Amino acid sequence: MSATIRDVAAAAGVSVATVSRVTTASGYPVGAETRARVLAAIEELNYRPNALASGLNQKNSRxxxxxxxxxxxxxxxxxxxxxxxxxxxxxxxxxxxxxxxxxxxxxxxxxxxxxxxxxxxxxxxxxxxxxxxxxxxxxxxxxxxxxxxxxxxxxxxxAENGRAAAAMTQHLLDLGHTDIAFVSGADSSAATVERLRGYRRALKDNGLAARPERVLAGDYTEAGGYAAARALMEREDRPTALFAANDRMAIGAMAAMADLGLRVPEDVAVVGFDDVPMASYVRPALTSVSISxxxxxxxxxxxxxxxxxxxxxxxxxKTRLVVRASCGAHAPQRATTASHP
Missing domain, CATH: 3.40.50.2300 (Response regulator)
Incomplete structure (x- = not known):
């Protein structure tokens, strides 16, 4: 295995930045003794600076x-x-x-x-x-x-936002949900546009119309998800599933369900996007789209x-679907009326 800049820094007893200054001739002052130690470590370890890093302008800072x-x-x-x-x-x-x-x-x-x-x-x-x-x-x-x-x-x-949102919507459809609400972020966000488009595409591909009243704007915060979920769930014809465009809004939506006396996923399935660390620790654990x-x-x-x-x-x-308890995947599935191509 070839030596890295960190290996050279450890061998010379200096920082990574100091090694970089010596190898790039940046003009930043490095003492003669320190420079000699770095050069000796480079020779001993047969270190070769990564050519990729040479693309950055060496006249700039590090x-x-x-x-x-x-x-x-x-x-x-x-x-x-x-x-x-x-x-x-x-x-x-x-x-x-x-x-x-x-x-x-x-x-x-x-x-x-x-x-x-x-x-x-x-x-x-x-x-x-x-x-x-x-x-x-x-x-x-x-x-x-x-x-x-x-x-x-x-x-x-x-990230593959549109494809991932379509896959999540399809997952809910496969569980028997045909009335799926979507809580979006700001309309000016590129991610919002792509995720909303994926949600609508999946509905269309299954012969379902995207109902405008089932899409409410959030702001990518827990408070935004809470407010949107309450607005949706206080209606007489509430949806059976809610897809939030990020996990923070999904977690806020789950809090709204609890305050309204609704059970997740028995009364309404909730899913999110991003798979933040908290997603696996809320209860029920949140089904989400994982982005690295x-x-x-x-x-x-x-x-x-x-x-x-x-x-x-x-x-x-690439993204991947992480299925946990909040979508009800392990519960008895609903009867579905969605048409599949």
Whole structure:
């Protein structure tokens, strides 16, 4: 197994960043004795710097900026962990900024990161608060990648949202549910649009009409899921299943069911999306679509390492259905009237 930059750092008794400064000739001052130890460790271990990392602009700092909308959402720190894992392997450090979905805050953070001459900038989330153009980063030498939103001008990493939402809806249909409500996120979110489209496509493929009154907007928070679920379940013709566009809203919806005296999944099935750690600890445990948030970050950092002059690339990360108790999959199935092709 070939030596890594971490192996060299351990052998020389220095940080990964110091090894990177020696191997990239960054101009950052490194003492003669320290440099000699690093070079000796490189020779002893036969270390060869990863050519991939040479794509980043060496005139920039050894920093990578991550701009995300919501620090309270466990999904975004996990994405950042994936970025950080790869960044550290190549001698880069990560700065994390939470915009709270505020345009002004997002613009200020991005400006500050560019002024710090970050080598790469990862924009996480599909909201409208960030709308970068190539001219905005021209001259700064920073690579840019979008995570969770489409772009033709920058590289992107996205989950298979539409396909996964269709698969989850089909799962509920296969359990006998023909009246399925959907709690969406903000209309401006790319993930919301794709997940809603997948839900509608599955209904159509099974000969069912998507009823507008069965789709309510949430805001990707527990409170938003709670409010939407109450609105749906207080109706006389309440649905038998509820699909929330993320787990936080699904967990809020389950709280609403409990307050209304409804049992999950006996009275109403509830499913979510993202498979956050809490999903397996709520009761009943939440059926969800699992996205490897860390893998999104790993793929994003790999794209950043290609450098600002690389052509935009677009990576899709696969998802999988995680079936737990909240959907009622292990209970007697309902009689179904859905038509299947």
């Amino acid at each position: 920093l990578v900026g991550v701009v995300a909308p919501d620090l309270a959402n466990a999904y975004y720190p996990e994405v950042t962990r994936g970025i950080e894992d790869v960044a550290n392997e190549h001698g880069y450090q990560v700065l994390f900024c939470s915009t709270d979905r505020d345009r002004g805050k997002a613009a200020a953070y991005i400006d500050a990161l560019l002024q710090k001459r970050v080598a790469g900038l990862a924009v996480v989330g599909g909201g409208p608060e960030v709308n970068l153009q190539p001219r905005d980063v021209a001259g700064y030498g920073a690579s840019v990648v979008y995570i969770g939103r489409p772009s033709e001008k920058f590289s992107t990493v996205r 948030a860390r893998q999104l970050g790993v793929e994003a950092m790999r794209l950043l390492l290609a450098g600002p002059d690389a052509r935009p690339r677009h990576v899709r990360v």
